[in-house]
Amino acid sequence: MTVRTLLLWCPDWPVIALEIVEGTPAAGPVAVLHANRVIACSPAARAEGIRRGLRKREAQSRCAALVTADYDPGRDTRAFEPVIAAVEEVVAGVEAIRPGACAVAARGPARYFGGEEPAAERIVEHVAQTCAVESQIGIADGVFAAGLAARSGRVVPPGGTARFLAGLPVEAINRPALTDLLRRLGIRTLGDFAALPPGDVLARFGFDAALAHRLSAGQDHRPLAVRRPPPDLVVTETYDEPLDRVDAAAFAARSLAERLHEMLTRYGLACTRLGIEAVTEHGQELHRTWRHDGLLTAGAIADRVRWQLDGWLSGTNRRPGAGGPLPAARPTSGIIRLRLIPDGVLAHLGQQPGLWGEAGEERDRAHRALHRVQGILGPEAVVTAVLGGGRSPADRANLVPWGDERVPARPAGQPWPGRLPPPAPAVVLPAPLDAAVLDGTGEPVGVSARLRLTAAPDRLVVGTAAPVSITGWAGPWPVDERWWAPAEASRRARFQVSLADGTALLLSLAGGRWLVEAIYD
Structure with a gap:
């Protein structure tokens, strides 16, 4: 069942975070870059013709006074922590979607404040007064639709989400490769995409496209099969020396994240929503829930714990020019207990672990054993298969000595006229x-x-x-x-x-x- 969702979105958040953390004025032409392309820019930069996706050189040619900065997810997270804290002062159960966006079930705030629109106005006003940050709220059935509604500050009536999504361009699903293909097939809106048979979408485009198809139809896939985890899935670590430095906290976060992921893998589960709890030396309790649009891997879990600890331990207390203090996000002492709670788990059916596990001592032992066999019998005694180009299955499978670069004898990207159609033989x-x-x-x-x-x-x-x-x-x-x-x-x-x-x-x-x-x- 799709949950009525209230989502708060802060426009141009990487630019605003740059101002909060480093003092770069967001009122001027500013652009944040990732992989040499613009991913966010200020209103003044957009007035000069700067758009997302532009290369750095082209953006600078359009605006000579453009100030550029590299994308830093840690900076964005640290700056957003006070905003989440401000929202949490008004409503309970806030989930961080990503830096710049957070969501909460709309039913509780709507009942308390007398309606969805009064609740949205109250939250936006409190964030503006407390943090001096502009925000917009969208309300719809499901997180995906609420995020798109927030772009225009819209409240979609209950049951009207599918109608609201139908008129939006297909690029709203934020999958460039898929949207480019859909455009070439003549599918230009989410309504056109949602009208396709689900089975055909899965067979033609794959599992990720099938999820995007559900979202386009206004069906939030996240609540499906989610259950409350058993108590033994929670991992906790207590530290004799309080964690008061970000580098020490990051090291502790990775170790704890690997323990949690290993435990979930052992039960055949995957995490989609992660609760992070910390207790400081002075008894202060901190809690945050992170939500993810896919399955949280060990690296993704570690990143979110590291970002959150960085936000708690290095939180900025004042925004330049804001004229007032932000919510007290920084603890008064070091962290002595850290707890990870997989608050949303489901059966992990889409990924098979490696032959010797995903990481750790067992895999290293296997690698050392294979290298010893090669030392005794020669490098060709242990080989691994690499899929390359060719017209027949026998041509495409190449055996490469273990440890060598996995490069196929024939490039797979060539057209190969006469190649067999899928499926491939077993x-x-x-x-x-x-x-x-x-x-x-x-x-x-x-x-x-x-x-x-x-x-x-x-x-x-x-x-x-x-x-x-x-x-x-x-x-x-x-x-x-x-x-x-x-x-x-x-x-x-x-x-x-x-x-x-x-x-x-x-x-x-x-x-x-x-x-x-x-x-x-």
Whole structure:
């Protein structure tokens, strides 16, 4: 069930955070860059033609007075901590979405303040008075829709979220590769995207696109299958020496995050919402909940704990020019207890751990053992498979010595005309098996020069085995390799066939000889 959500959004937050932390005036033309491209800019910069996505050189050519700074998520988080604290003074249960945005269930504030709009006005006013930060609030069914509604400060009526999303451009799902493809297919709005059959979207574009399709239809996927975790999933660490430096806290955060992720992996679970609790030497209790749009990996958990501890331990007490103190976000003493609570977990069905685990001593031991085998038997004794380019499954699989750079013999990015369509076979035979394809009268089936079957395939005989009925086939897919060198030329036609016993095979025909090349799962 989609939850009615109130989301507070601070426009141009990386620019505002730069002013709060480093004193760079946001009133002038300012741009924050990541990977040499603009990801946020001030209103004055937009007036000069600066837009998100511009390269640094082009942005500077449009505005010679432009002040640029590199993107720093830690800086953004530290600056946003007082804003979250200010919101938490008005409503309870605030979740940090990302630096610059936080959300809360709308039902409680609406009942307390007499409606959703009065609650939104109260929160915005309190943040402005306390932190001197401008903000906007959007209210809709689900976090995704509320985030888009916040861009225009809109309250979407209950049940109207799908209608609200339908008119927005497809770029709102914030997946550039997918939106570029959808645009080329003529899908220009979220309504057009939501109208596609869900099964077709999953089959054509993949799992992430299927999630984006649900969001486009106004269906928030996050609450599905979320359950309250058992008590033993909580990890806690107590420190004899209080953590009062950010570097020491970051080291402690990574160790605790790895423990939590290892425990979740052991139970086959993944974390989507993380609670961080800290107790200081003076008994002060701090708590924050972080929300994530995907599954939190060990690195992502460690980053959020590090950002939060950085925000608590290095919080700025005053914004330049604000004229008033911010909420007291910095603790009065060092942290002596840290606790991580996976407040939203679900069954981890989409990722399989590595052969020797994802990290740690077991993996290192396996690597050392493999290197010892190579030292005794030679580098070719231990190999790993690399998927490269080619027209057949046997051509695409390359074996590279363990420890060498995993570079395929043939580049996979080339077009490779005549390449087999998916799905790929599960087993590629080291040596193809001789076979015969017969029609209904027992005569061999061939392929004409125009790539037409001489008769409908009816039975398959592999070696000396009994004939098996053919229930379906696809092809032929011709391959004409090295035709310019007659001595090395190779020409063949390939087929995918399904048999009555449920087996699916990849067959090839060359020079009148049928071969079984691979087996499908």
